[in-house]
Amino acid sequence: MPSKVLEGRSRGTLMAVIRTHILTGEPVGSRTVSRQSKEGLSPASIRNIMMELEEEGYLEQPHTSAGRLPTEKAYRFYASQCDATHPPHKAEEHLIRSGLEGVFEMPEEVLLERISHVLSLISHNLGIVVREPMAKTILEHIHFVRLAERRIMVVLVSTLSRVSDQIVQLEREISQPELDAAARYLNEHFRGWELEKIRAELVTQWSRDREAYDSVLRALRQLSEQGMLEEPSSAEVFVEGASNLVVQPEMAEPARIQELLKALEGKENVIRLLTECIRVPGDPLQVVVGLPGKPSLLKNFALIGATFSWKGRLAGRLAIVGPARMPYDRVIRSVGYVSRFFQEQELN
Missing domain, CATH: 1.10.10.10 (Winged helix-like DNA-binding domain superfamily/Winged helix DNA-binding domain)
Structure with a gap:
């Protein structure tokens, strides 16, 4: 009430x-x-x-x-009086659609960079996108290529057609036919699974009966122990629009800009901010006025953000960050629309 x-x-x-x-x-x-x-x-x-x-x-x-x-x-x-489910005004809708046109056929990095750019254009503030770590992604396809000196190239395709490859060093040789059989096993049994859940299930299978598992599982165990389903990179961050802050009346003093940029420098700080403010996947769009953090300047800033999903999984978080004095109705509608845009494209 x-x-x-x-x-x-x-x-x-x-x-x-x-x-x-x-x-x-x-x-x-x-x-x-x-x-x-x-x-x-x-x-x-x-x-x-x-x-x-x-x-x-x-x-x-x-x-x-x-x-x-x-x-x-x-x-x-x-x-709280603004409804994120309402479509944005025609100008913002046109900007979003034209800015994201054709990006689903491009590499994932281009897509996420474009989203942060569009968010920045809409709001004249910071547009931020954080992609989930590789361990949270969904397996689409995996392939192993045998190289010289017990080295294996692991080529992994995940959602949004994201392709990663890495070289793992084995303790003993595995033939290419054995590698092909191991890849078929993963693709047939674990397509659509998160990578970390695949690793957990394989460990469970190995622990049931150490003597019973066949050459395929033995090969997978050795590959897994060498990091075949791991990637050293954590969540990735895409930020656009820092120059927009210079013209904001709240940022007239150079010291204020330096304090804000220091608070947001380093991707760990940005990831922590968005994770803390946008906590639960599937929750409605979040509006946080007075951002958490040590610099007192962040208390005069606001974040409007949401999670976005692709192919049934959490793909990341997106947000607009700027002074608390921002046009909430326009920004909230636009962020909600961008978040839903992924699902709309997937259904089409």
Whole structure:
């Protein structure tokens, strides 16, 4: 149940202050809101309502002679009134579709880079995409190629046609026919499985009866022990739009930009941020105002993000990050649309 202060005139006044501040970046005075009032409320009446909103924690006054600014609590309320399932405005929809046209036929890195670029264009803020680690991906196809000196090339194809290859060093020789048989076994029995679950199931099979398993499982055991289903890289990060922050009024001081970029430098920091803010796959779009983290500057920023799936699995997380003063309705609709875009393309 919303509190009484957010009903009727109080709610209308709060929404007017937030929308005006999002447009101007300046404190909002009672006269400005009065001119927008459909009920013709006087500046004096608006000032009284603003004082009530300030007591409730929705507005703050930077100094006595200034107008009011929305607080984190106000932005959270404003964002809660936006529906991510509604389609974006025509301009944003056209930008998304034209920006992502044909990318599903390109390498996965190009697709994810393009998504972060589109998110940045839509919001004029940071567009971020984090791809899940390889261990979370789904096996589509695997192939082994025997090389010289007990070396094997492992070629693995996962969802989104992502191809990776690595060289593993064996302790004993495995013939190419044995490698082909091992690949057929994996492709026939484990296609559509996450790599880490494949490894766990193989360990279970080996532990049932060490003497009973045949040459195929013996070959797979040796390959697995040498890392055939592992990849050293962790989650990957794609970030676009850092230059957008320079023109934001909130970032007028160079020290503020440096503090923000320091907080987001290093992919581990970005992965931690998105994982903490977008926790559970399948949950609705998340809006976080006042980001977690040590730098105090992040408390004045917001994240709007969601998970995205491809071929029945969690493929990653995508988000827009920028000052808390952002057009939530437009950004929330756009992020929700991009997140659903994957499923739409898969169904088509």
